[in-house]
Amino acid sequence: MKKYIVSFCIGILFVVITKGQSLSSPNGQLKLNFKIEGEGTPYYSLNYKDKNVLKDSKLGFVVKPADSYASDFKIDAFDHSSFNEKWEPVWGPNKEVANHYNEMLVHLVQNKTGWKLNIRFRLFDDGLGFRYEFPVQSELRHFTIKDEVTSFNFGKDYKAFWIPADYDTNEFPVTTSKLSEISKLIDEARKEPLAAKAPSATLAVQTPLMLKSQDGIYINIHEAALVNFPAMTLDVDEKNFILSSNLTPDRNGDKGFIQTGSVSPWRTLIISDDAREILSSNLIINLNEPSKIEDTSWIKPAKYIGVWWEYFTGGGSTWAYSDNQDIRIGETDYNTLKPNGRHGANTKHVKEYIDFAAENGFDAVLVEGWNEGWEDNQAYRKEHIYSFIKAYPDFDVEELHAYAKSKKIKIIMHHETTSSAVDYERQLQKSFQFMKDNGYDAVKTGYVGPIIPRSEYHDSQWMVNHYKYVVETAAQYHIMVNSHEAVRPTGLHRTFPNWIAQESARGTEFESFNGNRQDHTTILPFTRLIGGPMDYTPGIFEGDLSVYGNNKAKLSTTLTKQLALYITMYSPLQMAADLIENYKKYPDAFQFIKDVAVDWDTSYILEAEPGDYLTIARKAKNKKEWFVGSITDENSREASVNLSFLPKGEKFEAIIYKDGKNASWNHNPKSYEISKQQVTSGNTLKIKVAPGGGFAISIKFLK
């Protein structure tokens, strides 16, 4: 009875204090409500076009020392403000980005402890971002997060495009199911044999998570500006359809060490009843800080080929120089080892790639397996695995530097760390200096296997800080970073535009063992790519890997779908991943890869349905050239390409690369047709897409 009265009093109290607790988006379509209820618990809820999309959802943390940081709160003040600006990214799908939102900053004070907690809500027309702010305060200087309480209370059984929560990897195929079906599907979804794995003990999924309600509202949940915090996964309450934050712990179970005077990442919801608006949203990058790099003139989008796919085809070439597994970096003299004769990154072979790159207008050549350390099959068990400044005896750094320079080609450095992160940091400055000394301006980093320090996971706070440290250090050397197997991106490429791309999902390499489904690339733009560009490495023309030997894998796409991916999978760094010999076999199709741009003035999402299809057009930066990509899942369809994005009253030539009549991913994947036609902004092209197929169009100004 006493408890009841107390609650009742608090209730009355807040009727008075909580005025101004709601917030609308600039166009009024989104409405946020914030309140304190029950035991002083903060809640938020959200309406979209007058429909409730989020019921009352909890906010706060459970922390060490012993106290809850999620209840016993009172509201101290609200600050309201608005913001509207346009800004220009260094690179991106659009040369200008509008950042328009209304903001509410809620100041909370915990009654018993006096601890302060602020929550900042930003409501855009296409979604919500909110973050926790931990003000400097004398009663609370440091705390350790035991749990984040933040929840997303949908209360309905949404359709979800999900991968299982895992603290170590994002390299799962995406499963499409209702929230209520996740528990029966998750064991199967977790069957990913390759990556280091630390699955959540609870029923949980990774972000970016794409949801769709029965009445056609699309909601994407993710986070923005993940800095000095562990990455968030989402626990699934499959009875009540509530998702709630499950932060990546360290191996001791701690979920973040926080000093007050800091902020959490933004928790984000992108919301629309038009799937295309999910893809065109700039909410995530808008919630990131502007570039911290002042002179960005050295940061350049690039198209590249590489000594890479040949390691996956089963054709026999290897990263390792020798078969002696008992090597020790700094002790083993590689000149005394017997070469295995299958080493891919040898000077002669790399020159062939440089020649081909130069002849076909590429910017760069990635070379993997150039450096000492690849021999040991159990390398992940030791800490000092690779040298990042010592090349194999058959890889002549200086000669290749001079050769590439003479051909105006950059070699892309490769730093596979095998997740020995501290050892990488130890070598970092010397490695970057080595790169500068030898003409490299971009590095692909890799984090295969379990993390050292052994207290950490790929997505724990410590590693989140590590990736940022690498990128910031790289910036000091004017080096661009393309990180593989790192934590999923959260828009930090706005702040560090030298973080040119990431992997952090199942890329093309999984095609080499039948790992990608036909709908995979129709989902990724709604999930993984919401956080930032992906180095997906498309462009595989020879999809039948049995031609190389014993590998029975078959590509999940048609040949022209591979072309479409250069448009639908946005990245300022695009690889043409296949072997040179295959591009030489199909020079007409290869022409699209040669032509396609990697940086853009404007992007147009023409058609989109997650898991089904996508049609996107983009205008090349500072050029009167447009490129269209369209893909489908396992089902054939007819795409509609409305060319109204073209300038009116002008004429253009379109070259269309489409599936052949009887093409499909599993039969005749290499059947394609190339045609030219004149087009104007008044045209709408209807193009048939094969099962697992796609098409690409290049459009040039005629007069």
Next chain:
Amino acid sequence: MKKYIVSFCIGILFVVITKGQSLSSPNGQLKLNFKIEGEGTPYYSLNYKDKNVLKDSKLGFVVKPADSYASDFKIDAFDHSSFNEKWEPVWGPNKEVANHYNEMLVHLVQNKTGWKLNIRFRLFDDGLGFRYEFPVQSELRHFTIKDEVTSFNFGKDYKAFWIPADYDTNEFPVTTSKLSEISKLIDEARKEPLAAKAPSATLAVQTPLMLKSQDGIYINIHEAALVNFPAMTLDVDEKNFILSSNLTPDRNGDKGFIQTGSVSPWRTLIISDDAREILSSNLIINLNEPSKIEDTSWIKPAKYIGVWWEYFTGGGSTWAYSDNQDIRIGETDYNTLKPNGRHGANTKHVKEYIDFAAENGFDAVLVEGWNEGWEDNQAYRKEHIYSFIKAYPDFDVEELHAYAKSKKIKIIMHHETTSSAVDYERQLQKSFQFMKDNGYDAVKTGYVGPIIPRSEYHDSQWMVNHYKYVVETAAQYHIMVNSHEAVRPTGLHRTFPNWIAQESARGTEFESFNGNRQDHTTILPFTRLIGGPMDYTPGIFEGDLSVYGNNKAKLSTTLTKQLALYITMYSPLQMAADLIENYKKYPDAFQFIKDVAVDWDTSYILEAEPGDYLTIARKAKNKKEWFVGSITDENSREASVNLSFLPKGEKFEAIIYKDGKNASWNHNPKSYEISKQQVTSGNTLKIKVAPGGGFAISIKFLK
């Protein structure tokens, strides 16, 4: 029955194979026996002067993957060899070291797995060292140690001088008891409130462990050349009096990640029936590798004072520049902070130290609290705690560099890491470059608090590698390292002579809260110092800390015992720790500190009994000067100083600094007498030592 037969067969087998399984020391006093018995388990035992000192004691490991690496062995071969050389250390208690041993290398092969394991035994006249060697082999490339099986089976209830096993600290008072009494005393012994602590879950003690048998045999157990391995503590079987290795795990419980083609540290036993021979043993440094630093001309023993003790006296001066605890390195502008007015390391005050150092023949001044970061009382909870290149606003690096240089004084750099080891590594190269740019050639490092990476303890393999990494990197910059709170030393100063000293035990700072017992410094040379020199920081003249304010602590020694410590606590780096004002009050006693050498031609252990007393004489390097130090525990005694170490037929002047007639540590500690007398090698001086007292003698050639 079947089992019995199998064992029996193995028994017979080894009668044949195990010929040559014993080993004698060069003088024949020590005899080692090695055998395989039972389920193929390797054992060793040891006799000293025909008395058994070690019964059959197990050898081997339990490892992951699943197999035991401690049984099912057969002997493949024995290699016998001898070695005898003399070598010159860069610095040390003796300018020449004899390294004379007989060696037996046992090659074992595990029957089931085919795994190879070698054990190398070296028998010196004063003890045994043995290590495991893991040869390169195709069947075993990497393993993780679950446990080391190595045991020391004394079978008798020895007297032990021990501290509790702890994976994070060595800063305990030493307890003296029988092995059988450890369990009832260990809880009390663990009461050390200051240091981060990770006590062993088992009944275990730290090494170096000093033991004494009832029949007067002294045995010291430790390890040598601790490299890429966790530090060893010793589990105590108090019923059977067997000690066995308890390696420091990481927080996941793993005890070392090993790649074959490597070796373990040496497990060492120094054995004698004369306690003095324990102290004069060179077994530990002989088992370390020769110097890896070729040019050692920049490595110089030194005597120093410092801005240090004033932080412990309770006199009010502080490391921190301001009282604002909400600082963030790289973000906080210290020029905007309000100074607290009590900051010790300010330019003016440091100049006073430089002046005093120059006037009194010191080499260097240590300055703690010079750099940004000391404000936060919970600093250990964050990772980026200090800048090691950014001084406080009131510490003028350039001005002090110039001032010190003009006075021919070096400033010793201080890097307190608060155990944030990776963050220190991130800053390491720039910090060392900053030191060189500003005239520093030595650094005191500190590791207070819990380790980050949070998977690690102070003594786990990862941290063992960290300390070595710091020392090796320092050597590249010609910087000497004095590490505090690091893993206990194991003679690596032979290999890295720039590792000039360590703390790794309870030093003088504990006097500031009554933390050291009267017998403490009579035990440390038999325990902690067995591994290497200790920066004990003696020289406290004002032992009554109440003169400074509220601190009630009283020094555990007389004033002249403080002088004796410069001789009895060997270190090439010796501090005069007290405040300048106190040295000015006692200029006659201070004269000994001014005179005493820090590097030596020869050392003479004249009297020694662990826990009771010590008298040591040393000849200054390249000088006809000798210094004697003698200390006692809480009991008064008469020391006997036999001067036969002096050259015969020559005359010398001895200045004797001894306790006053009624002196004792707790009454009249500052009562002392100084006298001069002429002496020759024929003299034996009988000198009374007060309770908790000591005396020092300086001897100069007269003619």
